[in-house]
Amino acid sequence: MSKIICRDKIFVIETENTHYVIGIDNTGCNRHVYWGKKCDVNDYEIDYNNGENSHNTVLDEITQEYTVFGSTMYRECALKANFSDTPADSAKCQDK
Amino acid sequence: MNRFAIDYIFPKPYNKTPLPVLYNSWEATYFDVNSENQCALAEKAAEMGVELFVMDDGWFGMRNDDRAGLGDWFVNKDKFPNGLTELIEKVNSLGMDFGLWVEPEMVNPDSDLFRAHPDWAYHYPHRTAHELRNQLVLNMTREDVQEYIFNLLDTLLTENNIKYFKWDMNRALSETGAENLEAPKMLWYLHTKAVYDIVDRLKAKHPGVTIESCCSGGGRSDLGALGHFDMFWTSDNTDGIDRMTIQKGCSLLRPTKAMRAWVTDIEGINKPCSLDFRFAVAMQGSLGIGGNLTKYSDEDLQICKKNIALYKEIRDIVQFGDLYRILDIEKDEVLLNQYVTEDKSKSVAFLLANGTRFYKKRIPICFDGLDENKRYRLTIQNNTYEKSGAYLMNVGIPLHIRGVDYNEIIILEEIK
Numbered sequence: 387m388s389k390i391i392c393r394d395k396i397f398v399i400e401t402e403n404t405h406y407v408i409g410i411d412n413t414g415c416n417r418h419v420y421w422g423k424k425c426d427v428n429d430y431e432i433d434y435n436n437g438e439n440s441h442n443t444v445l446d447e448i449t450q451e452y453t454v455f456g457s458t459m460y461r462e463c464a465l466k467a468n469f470s471d472t473p474a475d476s477a478k479c480q481d482k
Numbered sequence: 483m484n485r486f487a488i489d490y491i492f493p494k495p496y497n498k499t500p501l502p503v504l505y506n507s508w509e510a511t512y513f514d515v516n517s518e519n520q521c522a523l524a525e526k527a528a529e530m531g532v533e534l535f536v537m538d539d540g541w542f543g544m545r546n547d548d549r550a551g552l553g554d555w556f557v558n559k560d561k562f563p564n565g566l567t568e569l570i571e572k573v574n575s576l577g578m579d580f581g582l583w584v585e586p587e588m589v590n591p592d593s594d595l596f597r598a599h600p601d602w603a604y605h606y607p608h609r610t611a612h613e614l615r616n617q618l619v620l621n622m623t624r625e626d627v628q629e630y631i632f633n634l635l636d637t638l639l640t641e642n643n644i645k646y647f648k649w650d651m652n653r654a655l656s657e658t659g660a661e662n663l664e665a666p667k668m669l670w671y672l673h674t675k676a677v678y679d680i681v682d683r684l685k686a687k688h689p690g691v692t693i694e695s696c697c698s699g700g701g702r703s704d705l706g707a708l709g710h711f712d713m714f715w716t717s718d719n720t721d722g723i724d725r726m727t728i729q730k731g732c733s734l735l736r737p738t739k740a741m742r743a744w745v746t747d748i749e750g751i752n753k754p755c756s757l758d759f760r761f762a763v764a765m766q767g768s769l770g771i772g773g774n775l776t777k778y779s780d781e782d783l784q785i786c787k788k789n790i791a792l793y794k795e796i797r798d799i800v801q802f803g804d805l806y807r808i809l810d811i812e813k814d815e816v817l818l819n820q821y822v823t824e825d826k827s828k829s830v831a832f833l834l835a836n837g838t839r840f841y842k843k844r845i846p847i848c849f850d851g852l853d854e855n856k857r858y859r860l861t862i863q864n865n866t867y868e869k870s871g872a873y874l875m876n877v878g879i880p881l882h883i884r885g886v887d888y889n890e891i892i893i894l895e896e897i898k
Contacts, residue, residue, distance in 0.1 A: 441718065443614060443654070458612050458656045471608055 396430050405430075408451045418451040485824070487737035488802060491708050493685065496692060500801050501713055501739060501768040502533035502579065503790055506648070509747060510774040513540035513547055516561045521572045526775040528576035530783060531790035534646055535573045536581035541566070543593060549616045552588045553595030555634040566642050574643060581646030582638065583696075586631045587677065588617045588652065595630075602627050604669075606659035614653035623660050623672040632680050639688045649681070649711070650696040677702075678710045694742060703736060713740045713768055720746040720772065722760040723753040723836050726811045729766060738821070739801035743767030745786075747774055755836060755887055757782055761789035762832055762889040766819055768801060769793045796830045796893065799823055803830075806850035815839070816883050822851035826871070827896040829858075835888040848878035849894065860894045868897060 543554030
């Protein structure tokens with residue numbers, strides 16, 4: 387049996403032995419937090435790094451649960467969408 | 483690969499000319515540049531044996547930090563009331579060439595250029611154009627943008643005795659809207675081609691000028707770029723310890739001469755290693771010095787002077803010789819890289835270690851790339867040997883390599 391535990395903006399999928407943890411960070415980005423052996427549900431936190439430099443961007447460094455193309459994210463992505471009003475580049479998740 | 487790049491890739495006619503030892507004042511003065519502090523640094527650099535003095539960011543527009551000014555490639559009159567002439571004449575009188583930092587593809591929204599031409603930066607209508615390091619990228623596929631950049635850089639070279647540009651590129655592209663193009667996806671090719679064309683045109687019009695692809699953000703250090711640029715910036719990571727692996731990776735594809743390698747003060751905040759150690763790492767490429775010379779002791783300056791003099795003796799071997807990677811710092815605890823001239827008459831080897839195990843036993847140091855039948859003279863750990871190439875490559879010299887800061891530069895010369 388598995389269950390989903392919601393704690394603020396952190397979501398824990400719990401099975402007999404494992405946790406799969408995802409969340410929404412303070413900029414609205416979906417984040418992958420953890421997958422592995424069960425821990426105390428209340429301990430999970432979303433790490434946020436705002437140190438950006440000419441080598442890498444914040445979006446490139448954070449772990450996302452589902453990565454979409456565009457903005458300043460340069461890794462392989464899971465989804466690339468063409469919008470009708472603009473060429474192939476989807477809006478950044480902060481742009482809601 | 484190295485010989486191929488020298489003969490067929492590098493821009494002529496300087497493909498076989500060794501690169502000068504440069505000093506760059508970024509770490510000493512950052513954005514706070516003026517004629518007086520640059521002249522003071524130039525005097526120290528010249529005393530050390532530097533051949534090319536480079537002023538980095540901060541000299542143009544309203545550039546007092548990284549939030550404004552990119553795009554306005556006009557000398558800042560507050561910092562240089564008499565233009566750059568005064569400084570350049572001083573640098574030249576000290577026997578050095580003068581070079582300048584630019585980042586031509588970029589624009590800060592806080593700049594006269596952007597205020598006049600907001601449509602010159604890549605963007606999509608209805609979408610945020612994301613800034614990185616407070617800057618946007620100019621749409622280099624536009625002819626008016628190309629002409630603007632060419633004309634300003636051309637003017638700088640025409641009005642001043644500038645022999646080198648450090649062409650930086652400090653961000654990756656995003657929201658790459660190029661409405662001027664019928665096929666917008668062509669922009670990647672057209673942007674790169676525009677950069678190459680400007681570099682080629684500047685060099686054709688101003689013989690003697692070399693241009694470095696300062697590619698930390700742009701990643702522009704491929705062999706395509708090296709058909710236009712004369713050298714590239716290897717990485718912002720100039721930590722002497724890290725550089726041993728960075729330079730190895732770099733050397734697998736890229737010619738040694740093109741790899742700018744600096745001695746900097748980064749050891750202060752990262753993994754300590756001595757000034758001599760940092761020189762022994764940086765001398766395996768085209769040597770540059772980037773530290774804050776105003777904080778160097780007389781002893782430090784003497785160490786710089788000694789190493790720069792040595793580098794001038796060996797740089798032809800390093801920049802044009804064949805590289806043999808004999809011991810790997812990560813696998814073997816010890817780094818041994820050897821450079822050998824094509825005729826195998828001269829060689830230089832760099833032996834480095836940054837923390838071997840306490841009771842590390844003696845290991846035979848075997849060289850490579852020599853002529854078996856030639857005899858060579860070398861001094862290592864204060865002992866002088868005269869041995870055949872065959873002996874040096876197969877039997878080797880047994881050595882204790884101990885300590886956290888082991889660095890030795892070994893010159894092998896044929897005995898004729």
